[in-house]
Structures are given as C-alpha cells and as structure tokens.
Amino acid sequence: MNDAVVIIPALNEEKTVAAVVNSILCAVPAVDIVVVSDGSTDRTVQEARAAGAFVISLSVNLGIGGAVQTGYRYAKERGYQYAIQIDADGQHDPADLPRLLEEARQGRGDMILGSRYVERTAYRSSRSRRMGMILLSTLVRLAVGYPIKDTTSGYRVVNRRIIELFSSYYPFDYPEVEVLVLLHRNRMTIHEVAVQMKERQAGVSSINVRKSVYYMVKVTLAVGLELLRKRAIEED
Amino acid sequence: MNIYILGIAFSLVFLFTVVDLMRRRVLMEQYSLLWLGMGVVILLLSIFPQWLNGVAVAVGIYYAPSLLFLIGFLFMLGTMLHLTVVLSRLTKRTVRLVQEIAILKAELADGNHTHPDGTDKTD
Numbered sequence: 001m002n003d004a005v006v007i008i009p010a011l012n013e014e015k016t017v018a019a020v021v022n023s024i025l026c027a028v029p030a031v032d033i034v035v036v037s038d039g040s041t042d043r044t045v046q047e048a049r050a051a052g053a054f055v056i057s058l059s060v061n062l063g064i065g066g067a068v069q070t071g072y073r074y075a076k077e078r079g080y081q082y083a084i085q086i087d088a089d090g091q092h093d094p095a096d097l098p099r100l101l102e103e104a105r106q107g108r109g110d111m112i113l114g115s116r117y118v119e120r121t122a123y124r125s126s127r128s129r130r131m132g133m134i135l136l137s138t139l140v141r142l143a144v145g146y147p148i149k150d151t152t153s154g155y156r157v158v159n160r161r162i163i164e165l166f167s168s169y170y171p172f173d174y175p176e177v178e179v180l181v182l183l184h185r186n187r188m189t190i191h192e193v194a195v196q197m198k199e200r201q202a203g204v205s206s207i208n209v210r211k212s213v214y215y216m217v218k219v220t221l222a223v224g225l226e227l228l229r230k231r232a233i234e235e236d
Numbered sequence: 237m238n239i240y241i242l243g244i245a246f247s248l249v250f251l252f253t254v255v256d257l258m259r260r261r262v263l264m265e266q267y268s269l270l271w272l273g274m275g276v277v278i279l280l281l282s283i284f285p286q287w288l289n290g291v292a293v294a295v296g297i298y299y300a301p302s303l304l305f306l307i308g309f310l311f312m313l314g315t316m317l318h319l320t321v322v323l324s325r326l327t328k329r330t331v332r333l334v335q336e337i338a339i340l341k342a343e344l345a346d347g348n349h350t351h352p353d354g355t356d357k358t359d
Contacts, residue, residue, distance in 0.1 A: 066334070073335055
C-alpha cells in the first residue's frame with residue numbers, strides 16, 4: 001500500500017477507464033488507484049478491476065460529487081496521506097502527476113491544482129467557454145482574494161487535511177469552483193501548476209451548452225453561500 | 237346542513253385522521269405536531285367564527301375570509317419549507333449510506349481488511 005491514492009470517478013467509461021488506469025500506473029507506479037463507478041451500467045467495473053484498480057461500485061447514481069466523496073471517505077478510512085483526482089475521460093495527462101505529487105509532498109499547498117492556463121500549453125478552447133472561465137475566475141478571485149487561473153480544473157492533489165475535510169463535506173454537483181472557495185474558507189492553501197490537457201478521448205463533457213446557464217447560476221449561488229457560512233464544516 | 241356544521245365536521249375528521257396516523261405510527265410525532273396544531277386551529281375557527289372576524293378587524297382586513305386564506309397560505313409555505321428541509325436531510329443520509337455500503341462491499345470483495353499500520357479494523 002502506498003501513501004497516495006488516485007480517485008477516479010467513472011460513469012459508463014468502459015472504453016477508456018482501463019487505459020487511464022494503465023497510463024497512471026505507468027507514469028507513477030507508487031500510487032494506489034481507486035475507481036468509483038457511479039452506478040455504471042456497462043463494463044466499467046470489470047474493466048477497471050482488470051486493469052488493477054480497487055473498484056468501489058455505487059449501487060445507485062449519486063452524481064459526480066457523491067462519487068468523488070466516496071473516494072475521499074475511502075482514502076480517509078485507509079489512512080492515505082495524499083489523494084489525487086484525475087478525469088477518467090483521458091483529458092488529463094498522467095505524465096504530469098509525479099510533478100504535482102512532488103509539489104504536494106514538499107508542502108507547496110494543501111491542494112495542488114493542475115492548471116491549463118498557468119503557462120502556455122497545447123490546450124485551446126472555444127470563445128464561449130473562455131468567456132465562462134473568465135467570469136468564474138473573477139468570481140473566485142472576489143471570493144478567495146487571490147487569482148486562480150484554471151477554476152474548473154478537476155486535476156488535483158490534496159493532502160490529508162483536505163481528505164478529512166472532503167470526507168465530511170463535498171459539493172453535490174459541479175464541485176470544482178465551489179471547492180476552491182470551500183478550501184479558502186477553511187484556511188487551506190491552493191497552489192497551481194501548469195499541466196498538459198488533451199482532447200477528450202471518449203464520452204461527453206458534463207458541461208454542455210444547454211446546462212451552462214444552470215451551471216453558472218449554481219456555481220455563483222454556491223460561492224455566495226460559501227461566503228455566508230461559518231468557517232468550520234460541521235459533521236453531518 | 238350549513239357551512240358552520242360542515243366546517244366543524246371537517247375539522248373533526250381532519251383531527252381524527254391525524255391522530256389515527258400517529259396512533260398507527262404512520263406519521264412520526266415530530267412531523268405530526270404541525271398537523272395537529274393546524275387541525276386545532278381549524279376546529280376553533282369553525283366553532284368560533286367570530287374570532288376570525290375579531291382578528292381581521294384588529295389587523296385591518298375588511299373581508300375576514302381573506303385572512304383565512306392568508307393563514308392557510310402561510311401554513312402551506314411553512315410546511316413545504318419544512319418538508320424540503322427534511323428531504324435534504326434524508327438525501328444526505330441516503331448518500332452517506334450508499335457510499336458506506338459501496339466501500340464495505342468493495343473491501344469485502346477485496347478480502348483486505350487491514351489498515352496501513354497493520355491493525356485489523358474488522359474487530
């Protein structure tokens with residue numbers, strides 16, 4: 001058993017999940033991998049298990065937040081010191097992972113965020129998407145007090161303190177932005193590191209055009225509410 | 237049968253239904269207080285409709301039945317808010333349960349019940 005665990009939420013990702021698990025194990029052999037299948041109806045569970053991951057299969061679909069939190073609860077229970085999040089759709093390059101993990105081990109921040117925009121990387125996005133990103137960045141900057149370039153990045157390494165925090169509270173849906181404010185309110189530090197982003201290999205983005213308005217409203221509300229809350233998260 | 241008798245009859249049936257649900261433990265006590273209170277208020281207003289008029293005049297409402305609608309509306313608003321709070325709490329607990337069960341099942345299937353420090357946590 002290693003001291004770091006990779007949490008991969010997966011919903012019907014049978015085509016890519018094995019490749020993601022393998023690529024992570026190739027890039028960083030010294031990590032454990034837990035795949036949380038969020039009520040998948042295809043062969044995600046079998047594929048992930050065959051690839052060598054520890055698989056937690058949720059019997060009903062809890063949504064991305066509930067699935068990811070399952071991973072953090074497992075990490076807390078098993079005493080992992082670091083938890084890593086990386087998308088199962090192949091968008092994130094595991095080659096960056098050793099670097100992110102090293103930054104976490106050096107204590108550069110409670111959360112190390114893999115960011116698309118810190119330095120120039122190969123990643124390009126559409127105009128409307130960039131507009132949304134800028135809006136979110138502004139919102140987070142107002143809430144947190146310092147700029148975070150890639151507010152919607154789901155590529156991150158967190159330490160034990162944050163594992164425990166996420167075990168008791170994790171945002172329900174669209175967690176990326178809310179997490180940043182949550183961490184800030186709980187006096188956790190966030191450190192951004194540039195990473196490569198690849199085009200999605202399979203599956204669809206959880207944020208499509210139809211949902212983007214709901215997304216913006218939800219995130220704005222969540223950030224606003226987070227600012228109204230007391231700092232400590234009460235155990236539920 | 238006039239509306240006066242009908243009102244009293246309705247309130248009694250309502251109260252009886254609530255108490256019966258509580259008796260059969262279909263409705264938990266903590267949620268039934270709200271309905272009991274409502275039943276008592278309806279009953280009292282049916283028996284003493286002049287109370288409604290009195291209150292309406294006192295707060296400056298000229299048409300007394302509209303006060304009744306206001307009270308009913310506010311009560312429904314309160315009840316629904318309370319229900320969504322209860323629903324949220326239930327959702328949170330369900331999520332927790334699903335997560336715990338999934339972790340337990342995964343560990344059971346894995347046959348690995350030891351902590352990283354080597355202690356057995358299945359005791």
